[in-house]
Amino acid sequence: xxxxxxxxxxxxxxxxxxxxxxxxxxxxxxxxxxxxxxxxxxxxxxxxxxxxxxxxxxxxxxxxxxxxxxxxxxxxxxxxxxxxxxxxxxxxxxxxxxxxxxxxxxxxxxxxxxxxxxxxxxxxxxxxxxxxxxxxxxxxxxxxxxxxxxxxxxxxxxxxxx
Amino acid sequence: xxxxxxxxxxxxxxxxxxxxxxxxxxxxxxxxxxxxxxxxxxxxxxxxxxxxxxxxxxxxxxxxxxxxxxxxxxxxxxxxxxxxxxxxxxxxxxxxxxxxxxxxxxxxxxxxxxxxxxxxxxxxxxxxxxxxxxxxxxxxxxxxxxxxxxxxxxxxxxxxxx
Numbered sequence: 001x002x003x004x005x006x007x008x009x010x011x012x013x014x015x016x017x018x019x020x021x022x023x024x025x026x027x028x029x030x031x032x033x034x035x036x037x038x039x040x041x042x043x044x045x046x047x048x049x050x051x052x053x054x055x056x057x058x059x060x061x062x063x064x065x066x067x068x069x070x071x072x073x074x075x076x077x078x079x080x081x082x083x084x085x086x087x088x089x090x091x092x093x094x095x096x097x098x099x100x101x102x103x104x105x106x107x108x109x110x111x112x113x114x115x116x117x118x119x120x121x122x123x124x125x126x127x128x129x130x131x132x133x134x135x136x137x138x139x140x141x142x143x144x145x146x147x148x149x150x151x152x153x154x155x156x157x158x159x160x161x162x
Numbered sequence: 163x164x165x166x167x168x169x170x171x172x173x174x175x176x177x178x179x180x181x182x183x184x185x186x187x188x189x190x191x192x193x194x195x196x197x198x199x200x201x202x203x204x205x206x207x208x209x210x211x212x213x214x215x216x217x218x219x220x221x222x223x224x225x226x227x228x229x230x231x232x233x234x235x236x237x238x239x240x241x242x243x244x245x246x247x248x249x250x251x252x253x254x255x256x257x258x259x260x261x262x263x264x265x266x267x268x269x270x271x272x273x274x275x276x277x278x279x280x281x282x283x284x285x286x287x288x289x290x291x292x293x294x295x296x297x298x299x300x301x302x303x304x305x306x307x308x309x310x311x312x313x314x315x316x317x318x319x320x321x322x323x324x
Contacts, residue, residue, distance in 0.1 A: 003190040003215075004244050004309055010209025011320050018318025024252055026200040028165040036216040036232055038188040043203050047172025050206070053165075054198040057219040059232040066228030069277050070198055070221040072267070078254055082166050090186055092240055105234070109300050115231050139267055139275050147166055156180025158173050 022051035024078065030054070031074045033130070034086040035061035035093075039153045042086065054080060060093040061086055062118045062126070063133040072139045081142045083134065086158070087127050088151035093119045123150050127161040184213035186240065192216070193236045195292070196248040197223035197255075201315045204248065216242060222255040223248055224280045224288070225295040234301045243304045245296065248320070249289050250313035255281045285312050289323040 030053040034042050042048060042055050056070045063085070074080045098117045106112040120126035127148035135143050149158040192215040196204050204210060204217050218232045225247070236242045260279045268274045282288035289310035297305050311320040 002244060002307060003192045004246055004307065006190075007192070007208040007210065007215075007246065008320060011207060011318075014206050014209065015318035020201065020314075020318060021252060021316040022201050024199075024201075024254055028168075030165045030169070031198070036193070036218045036236070037186075038213050038215055038217075039182065039184050039186075041205050041210070041212050043205050044176050044212070045173060046169040047176065048169065048203070050203050051200050053169075053200050055200075055219050056198045056221075057217055058228055059218075059235040064228045064231075065277050066220055066226045069226075069275070069279060072275065073221040073254065073263075073279065074198070076267070077258060077263070082164060084166055084169065090183060092186055092235065096239060101235075101239070105238070105301055108303070111300070113231070113234065113301050115227050117231060117235065138271050138273070141270070145164060145166065152182075154183040156173075156177035156182060158170060 026051065026053050026078065026080055028052045029080045030082040030084060031056060031071055031080045032084045032086065033061055033063065033067055035059070035088055035091060037088055037091065040086065040088050040151055045151060045156070045158065060091065060118055060120065061130070063130040064118065068137050068140060075140060075142050082145040085127060085130050085146070085148040086151050087123050088153055089123070090153050091123065094121065124161045188213065188215050188240065188242055190214045191242045192244040192246060193218060193233055193242045194246045194248065195223055195225065195229055197221070197250055197253060199250055199253065202248065202250050202313055207313060207318070207320065222253065222280055222282065223292070225292040226280065230299050230302060233296070237302060237304050244307040247289060247292050247308070247310040248313050249285050250315055251285070252315050253285065256283065286323045
């Protein structure tokens, strides 16, 4: 039995208690951008209910062009106005350097990826970098309610990055 | 009080019951790629516990270069081997056409985004497109356990796309 089969079996009990459908636009007009890390559960951490907020996640919770695409759709088509950025302690993105990882991929696959791995060396600095990328973007229209946080995987708390 | 302030207040009760830290690599060696939709809670839908799986999300749950970046890091650096793709019914990506949306942005911002919005017209077709993008990618090493699903926002169930 694969992990996927195991997770699918758990869908039955979720569906048994499910009460839908809810409206398409997020009820709390908020988009969350968070790292993909397995220990970071945005619904738990922020107490999100189904229907409350868009949740966008990638390696690092980094504001990439794809996050800008998602935020643009979130705000322009689905009415969100606030953005919550979440990085976290003990992040995998702190454990390697872009150049080394690209070289490792080249050694294995025969050529280097055309994308930047987006590793970083300091959590607070990268949260600020992500805040600035949103502020500087010409396509995300609402950027006056954007706040950045670091989630602590040891104690479950969010700390705001000033 | 903003929605963000409200969500932050909910973090206290989460942290009060939090038991960490867990190990960095996902315990179930799985990465989930899902739409950012507010009604789709991957932890609930799949019964994920904290620490089980990476969760990657964007507008549509589309396999973009940024998803490939995240999957590459997930598999090469953090040991995941299975991939679960999740689109869902009543998706916002079904409600517009890329060209119209780019024109609308151009009318407002003065110029068009350099990225594709990645809208689609059929859920199953786009799940298959996403499966094929992963299969065709040269940098994601483990592609023999990738399965695609449509989540029904009315009844909470996952349906596999053949």
